[in-house]
Amino acid sequence: MDKVWVLAEQSAGSPSAIALELLSKARDLAQQVEAITYGAGGQLAAATLGEYGATKVFDAGDLGDSLPGPKLAAAIAALAASEGAPGAILVGMTYDGRDVAARLSARLDRPLLTNVVGLAKEDDSLVTEHAIFGATKVLKARFTGEGPGIFVVRAKSFAAEPSSSGVPETAALDLPDAGATDAAKVKGRHAEEREGPALDEAPVVVSGGRGLGSAENYALIEELAKLLKGAAGASRAIVDAGWVPYSHQVGQTGKTVKPTVYIACGISGATQHMVGMKGAKNIVAINKDQDAPIFSIADLGVVGDVHKVLPKLIEAVKSRS
Amino acid sequence: MNVAVCVKQIPDPAGELSLTPDSHTLVREGKLMMDDSDAYGVEMALQLVEAAGGGDVVLMSMAPNGETSGLRTALAMGAERAVLVSDPALAGSDALGTAKVLAAVVKRVEPDLVLAATESTDGYTGTMPVQLAELLGWPSVSFAKQVSVAGGAVNVRRQTEAGYDEVTCPLPAVVTVTAGVVEPRYPSFKGIMAARSKSVEQLSVSDLGIEGSQVGATGARQEVVSVQQADERQAGEIVVDEGDAHERILAFLEQVKVL
Structure with missing residues (x-):
C-alpha cells in the first residue's frame, strides 16, 4: 500500500487524540501518510500531525457554519480524483467522522467498515x-473490491506515538460546492460545563446505572468521581431514562474509556456497556445482584447496595485526605 | 407534513445471537422484533406530524422472509403504513447497500423528512442514514437530541464532543435521533388491534429498479476473515457487603495507586 489518508480532527490547533492514534497506526501501513484536516487552526495543527507521521497535511480551513460531512466528503472525493486515491482512508468514529465517512462512501460508491478496533x-x-457480541468475540474482516477502503476506527484502538519524521508539507484543500447536501447550518454552539477531566481521558471513571434507583442519586457518582479526580460516566439505561446527558454515556453508543480504574455502580453489565469499558486496567463493580454479568469482568466485585456502600466510600475517601 | 421512519427488525438482542457458519453474518431467520432504538424515531415522527396539524408517518424497512412483526409494533404506536423491502437478493447487504434500497423507497414515498436511529442495536454500523442522505442529495443532521419543525425547516440540537450545536436544515432532510430524544409511547390495545389492518406494502429489489449486484453480499464487497473468542478478562475477588465493603474498595484504590 503506497498511501494512506487520515481524517485528522483538530480544535484550535490541537489535533484530537484519535487523529494522533490513527496517524501512528497509518505509519505501519504505508510509506506515505497524509492527513486531511479542517477548522480554524489547521495550519497550527499541521506541525503536531507531522510529528505523529503525516508527511503531508491538506488543510480545508474553517468550514464556517457548515456541518463537516458534505463539504469534506466532496473535497476528499475531488482530491482522490486529482491526486490519485489512497489504499485506505482512516476516520475516527466520532460525531463528525461518521458523517464524513458515510457521505464519502456514498460518493465514491465504496463500502466502509466501522467500529474498527x-x-x-x-x-x-x-x-x-x-469486537462483537459484547466484546466476547473478535471478528476479522476485509474489503474484497477495489479501493480505497474506508475504515472508521473507535477511539483508543491504537497507541499514539510520535515519530522522528520532519515537518510535513502543507497544502490547502479546496472545498467544492456540495449543493443541497450542505444546506444544514449551525446557528449556535454550546459547550456543556465540565468539572474535572474529560470522560475518555480520566484516569478514574465512576459510572452509575439503573441500580441507583433515581436521577437524584447520580449526585453520589459525581461526588465520588470528583473526590477521585476522575470523571462521571453512565450506562445507556439511565441516559435513555433522561437522568443524565448523553455526553456521560459509556458503551457501544457512547464513549470508549480505558482508565486506570473503572468503578461501575448499579450497572448490571449489558453487552452494549461492556464494549465501552472492558479495556479499563482495573474494574470495581458494586451491584446487589450477585449474578450480574459485570462481576464476570470485575477485579473487585462487591455484592451490595450502592445506596449503602457509596456514601460510606465517599466518607472514607474524604477522611483520608 | 409526511415523515418516513427507518425501522429495523432485528433478532431479540437479549437472546442468544449467532453468526451463520459460512458467511458469518447475523442469523436473522427466527422471529424478529423492532429495534428499540427505532422507537424514538417513530415517536418523534408521530409528535412532529401532530404538531404540523396533519400528515402521515410511513415506516420503511428491509428484512428477510417478509417479516412484519417489528413493523406491527411501530404501526401499533400510530404510524399510518409501512413499506417493506424483502428479497433473498438482499441477504448479506451492508450499510451502503441498505441505503441504496431505502433511497429507492424514499423516492416512492416522497416524505418531507426521514428519521432514523443513530445506529442499529444489532449491526451498529452507524452510517446508513447519512449514506442515504448523500444518495438522495439531501442534507442531514445526525445525533439529534431535540427536534422541531417550523417554516419548512427542521431545527435540531445536535450532540457534539463539547456539548451541542443548534442546527437549522431546510426540508427534505434526513435526521438521526439519539435515544432519549423523546419518550416512546407504549402501543395501546386499540393501537395493536388497528395495526393488524394497516397496510404493509411489500416490494422486491426489482420492483425498486435496483440491480441485484448492487446489494446483498456481492454489493457489500467485504468478507469476514475469521471469528474468534476474545481474550477473556478473569473475574477477580467477589465480596458480599457486610457493612465494610467500602474499606475493601478503598484498599483496592490504594493498591492501584489512584489514591
Missing part, C-alpha cells in the same frame, strides 16, 4: 478487527 496488513490487504 484493530488493523493489520495481511498479504497485501488490510484486515480489520471488530
Whole structure:
C-alpha cells in the first residue's frame, strides 16, 4: 500500500487524540501518510500531525457554519480524483467522522467498515478487527473490491506515538460546492460545563446505572468521581431514562474509556456497556445482584447496595485526605 | 407534513445471537422484533406530524422472509403504513447497500423528512442514514437530541464532543435521533388491534429498479476473515457487603495507586 489518508480532527490547533492514534497506526501501513484536516487552526495543527507521521497535511480551513460531512466528503472525493486515491482512508468514529465517512462512501460508491478496533496488513490487504457480541468475540474482516477502503476506527484502538519524521508539507484543500447536501447550518454552539477531566481521558471513571434507583442519586457518582479526580460516566439505561446527558454515556453508543480504574455502580453489565469499558486496567463493580454479568469482568466485585456502600466510600475517601 | 421512519427488525438482542457458519453474518431467520432504538424515531415522527396539524408517518424497512412483526409494533404506536423491502437478493447487504434500497423507497414515498436511529442495536454500523442522505442529495443532521419543525425547516440540537450545536436544515432532510430524544409511547390495545389492518406494502429489489449486484453480499464487497473468542478478562475477588465493603474498595484504590 503506497498511501494512506487520515481524517485528522483538530480544535484550535490541537489535533484530537484519535487523529494522533490513527496517524501512528497509518505509519505501519504505508510509506506515505497524509492527513486531511479542517477548522480554524489547521495550519497550527499541521506541525503536531507531522510529528505523529503525516508527511503531508491538506488543510480545508474553517468550514464556517457548515456541518463537516458534505463539504469534506466532496473535497476528499475531488482530491482522490486529482491526486490519485489512497489504499485506505482512516476516520475516527466520532460525531463528525461518521458523517464524513458515510457521505464519502456514498460518493465514491465504496463500502466502509466501522467500529474498527484493530488493523493489520495481511498479504497485501488490510484486515480489520471488530469486537462483537459484547466484546466476547473478535471478528476479522476485509474489503474484497477495489479501493480505497474506508475504515472508521473507535477511539483508543491504537497507541499514539510520535515519530522522528520532519515537518510535513502543507497544502490547502479546496472545498467544492456540495449543493443541497450542505444546506444544514449551525446557528449556535454550546459547550456543556465540565468539572474535572474529560470522560475518555480520566484516569478514574465512576459510572452509575439503573441500580441507583433515581436521577437524584447520580449526585453520589459525581461526588465520588470528583473526590477521585476522575470523571462521571453512565450506562445507556439511565441516559435513555433522561437522568443524565448523553455526553456521560459509556458503551457501544457512547464513549470508549480505558482508565486506570473503572468503578461501575448499579450497572448490571449489558453487552452494549461492556464494549465501552472492558479495556479499563482495573474494574470495581458494586451491584446487589450477585449474578450480574459485570462481576464476570470485575477485579473487585462487591455484592451490595450502592445506596449503602457509596456514601460510606465517599466518607472514607474524604477522611483520608 | 409526511415523515418516513427507518425501522429495523432485528433478532431479540437479549437472546442468544449467532453468526451463520459460512458467511458469518447475523442469523436473522427466527422471529424478529423492532429495534428499540427505532422507537424514538417513530415517536418523534408521530409528535412532529401532530404538531404540523396533519400528515402521515410511513415506516420503511428491509428484512428477510417478509417479516412484519417489528413493523406491527411501530404501526401499533400510530404510524399510518409501512413499506417493506424483502428479497433473498438482499441477504448479506451492508450499510451502503441498505441505503441504496431505502433511497429507492424514499423516492416512492416522497416524505418531507426521514428519521432514523443513530445506529442499529444489532449491526451498529452507524452510517446508513447519512449514506442515504448523500444518495438522495439531501442534507442531514445526525445525533439529534431535540427536534422541531417550523417554516419548512427542521431545527435540531445536535450532540457534539463539547456539548451541542443548534442546527437549522431546510426540508427534505434526513435526521438521526439519539435515544432519549423523546419518550416512546407504549402501543395501546386499540393501537395493536388497528395495526393488524394497516397496510404493509411489500416490494422486491426489482420492483425498486435496483440491480441485484448492487446489494446483498456481492454489493457489500467485504468478507469476514475469521471469528474468534476474545481474550477473556478473569473475574477477580467477589465480596458480599457486610457493612465494610467500602474499606475493601478503598484498599483496592490504594493498591492501584489512584489514591
